[in-house]
Amino acid sequence: MMMLEQNARELGKDFNQKFQAEINKYIGRVKSKRGTVYSNADRGINKAKSGRSIKPIQFTSTVDFQNLRAFEMGANVLGKGLIVLDAGIRVGNVHVDYLAGANWQKRAAVETAGFGLSTAAGLWGGGQVVAAGLGVAMLATPVGWVIIIGTAITVGVVAAKGGDIAGKWAANKAYNIGDWLNSL
Numbered sequence: 412m413m414m415l416e417q418n419a420r421e422l423g424k425d426f427n428q429k430f431q432a433e434i435n436k437y438i439g440r441v442k443s444k445r446g447t448v449y450s451n452a453d454r455g456i457n458k459a460k461s462g463r464s465i466k467p468i469q470f471t472s473t474v475d476f477q478n479l480r481a482f483e484m485g486a487n488v489l490g491k492g493l494i495v496l497d498a499g500i501r502v503g504n505v506h507v508d509y510l511a512g513a514n515w516q517k518r519a520a521v522e523t524a525g526f527g528l529s530t531a532a533g534l535w536g537g538g539q540v541v542a543a544g545l546g547v548a549m550l551a552t553p554v555g556w557v558i559i560i561g562t563a564i565t566v567g568v569v570a571a572k573g574g575d576i577a578g579k580w581a582a583n584k585a586y587n588i589g590d591w592l593n594s595l
Contacts, residue, residue: 420453486560494530501526517586524582525575532574537567 501522509515540563 497529498526517583520586521579521582524578526578528578528581529571529575533567533571536570537563540566 505515505519505522508518541559
């Protein structure tokens with residue numbers, strides 16, 4: 412724990428040196444004489460150690476770190492598995508159109524565009540929430556982590572659905588324009 416505190420102090424000092432102008436501009440609006448977690452590493456460390464009403468996450472052994480790492484790896488595998496499942500469902504939809512004698516090439520183009528844009532939008536949206544949540548991660552309690560993860564999943568799903576709709580719409584329009592140009 413002492414090594415983590417020392418690391419936090421060193422990172423805080425480095426942060427203050429690199430962003431001195433921005434920090435001074437922000438700190439001018441802060442009323443607390445003790446400063447903020449950005450200007451005073453000890454304040455950030457004390458906030459991270461204390462818990463007002465909910466016990467903060469504490470890593471007191473390598474087992475705790477291993478459990479967190481296992482959670483991270485499980486989430487990573489689950490996320491990639493969901494992307495593969497989505498791709499498989501889309502391939503199945505194209506195959507159904509092929510067997511039915513429908514325009515499976517158009518369906519393949521539409522599904523590919525929807526898949527690409529939905530995956531990109533979902534990853535970007537979820538990543539933005541996680542990046543924003545990491546700003547308060549040192550202060551996060553287990554409930555805070557659940558909120559950050561739940562929000563990231565929700566935003567990722569909504570962004571993916573929006574990307575899917577936009578991608579399919581654009582692919583349909585482009586395919587129809589291509590058909591029209593070919594008919595000339």
